[in-house]
Every structure is written in C-alpha cells, then in structure tokens.
Amino acid sequence: MTDVLTYKPKQFDLSGLKGISDQTLEMHFKLYEGYVKETNRLTDKIAEFLKDGHVDQEEMPAYSELTRRLGFEYNGMVLHEYYFGNMKKGSTTTDPEKTSNFFKLAEESFGTYDIWKADFVGIGKMRGVGWAVCYQNPANGRLSNHWITLHEVGNVSGFNPVLVMDVWEHAFLLDYKPAERPKYIEAFFSNIDWQSCESRLRPDAAATSNAG
Numbered sequence: 001m002t003d004v005l006t007y008k009p010k011q012f013d014l015s016g017l018k019g020i021s022d023q024t025l026e027m028h029f030k031l032y033e034g035y036v037k038e039t040n041r042l043t044d045k046i047a048e049f050l051k052d053g054h055v056d057q058e059e060m061p062a063y064s065e066l067t068r069r070l071g072f073e074y075n076g077m078v079l080h081e082y083y084f085g086n087m088k089k090g091s092t093t094t095d096p097e098k099t100s101n102f103f104k105l106a107e108e109s110f111g112t113y114d115i116w117k118a119d120f121v122g123i124g125k126m127r128g129v130g131w132a133v134c135y136q137n138p139a140n141g142r143l144s145n146h147w148i149t150l151h152e153v154g155n156v157s158g159f160n161p162v163l164v165m166d167v168w169e170h171a172f173l174l175d176y177k178p179a180e181r182p183k184y185i186e187a188f189f190s191n192i193d194w195q196s197c198e199s200r201l202r203p204d205a206a207a208t209s210n211a212g
C-alpha cells in the first residue's frame with residue numbers, strides 16, 4: 001500500500017477526563033489502533049484479489065468476507081476518531097451554550113434541547129453493542145439521533161456525525177459496572193468538547209421550519 005493510502009492512528013490528548021480514567025483511555029486508544037491496523041490490512045488483502053483486474057468465482061467467498069469485515073473495521077476506526085475528538089479535558093459544562101448553533105438546531109429539530117438530550121441519552125442506554133450518534137442532514141441542517149449496531153449498521157449515508165458516543169462496554173468497564181452505563185453517559189457529557197461539535201456543523205445548512 002502506498003503511504004498516502006495507509007492510515008496512521010491519530011493522537012488524542014485526553015488524560016485527566018472526569019469519570020473516564022486514564023487507564024480506560026489507554027486501553028481504548030490501543031483498541032482504536034487495532035481498527036486502524038485492520039483497515040489497512042484488509043485494504044491490502046482486498047487489493048491482492050484485484051491485482052489481476054477481476055475477482056474470480058473461487059475467490060468470491062474470501063473476498064466477500066474481507067469486504068464485509070472492512071465495513072466493520074473502517075467504521076470502527078472513523079467512529080473512534082469522532083468520539084475521542086468530541087471530548088476534552090477541563091470542560092466546565094455538560095451542555096452547549098444556549099446561543100450556539102448546536103443548541104438552536106437541537107431546538108429546531110426536536111422542539112427543545114432537553115428533548116434532544118433525552119433522545120440521545122436514551123439511545124445511549126439501549127441494550128446492545130454500539131454507538132449513539134447525533135447526525136446533521138447536510139441538505140436541510142436538521143439534527144437526528146441514531147443507534148449504530150456494532151460500528152457499521154445504522155449510519156446514515158452522507159450525514160455528518162456531530163456528536164458521537166461509544167457505548168460498547170469497553171468504553172467504561174474499567175470504571176463502571178456493566179449495569180452502570182447511565183453513570184458513564186453522565187461522565188461522557190461532562191467531558192464533551194462542544195466547540196468541536198460546533199465545528200462539525202455545516203455553517204451553510206441551518207435548520208428551517210419546513211425541513212423535511
């Protein structure tokens with residue numbers, strides 16, 4: 001694989017978060033690096049099949065399996081980058097400024113910010129292995145919250161992830177019991193980098209009252 005096609009793990013300076021230990025973060029960064037490595041490895045393997053310009057019938061089962069796994073690994077890599085990227089140490093607030101675009105869009109999309117939050121937190125508490133993601137529809141600016149199973153089932157094509165929360169147990173198991181996911185979600189909110197979320201919003205796509 002040429003250098004330009006090889007992903008390198010990004011670095012995140014997050015030690016000292018509230019309620020999410022450095023030990024958890026170190027373990028989590030290692031897991032993330034695994035996704036980066038596997039994304040590169042699978043991309044290479046798939047390229048091998050394509051070297052002769054076609055996928056032979058007898059190659060199809062192995063090729064299919066690798067390609068399915070690529071979706072898992074790729075989304076695992078990208079979602080972790082959004083997740084680590086929307087936290088910061090030293091946050092002093094759990095909610096966005098009332099004057100922020102995010103706050104306004106949450107109100108326009110859900111009625112009130114509190115309803116947006118109830119939905120996002122509710123999704124985070126859903127039983128299962130996955131993610132809670134708040135997306136913005138670039139066509140009309142509207143926010144919507146989604147449950148993502150594993151890493152790849154439920155992402156909405158073309159929508160921008162604005163706030164991404166990992167609710168796999170590995171995200172909190174060193175700090176909380178499996179049944180204490182709500183405490184982890186509370187801790188997550190006390191570490192959100194709302195400025196980073198704000199920067200992910202499309203400035204030219206404000207929500208409108210007739211947003212479809």
Ligand SMILES: [Fe+2]
Binds near residue numbers: 028166168170171
């Ligand atoms: Fe994770």
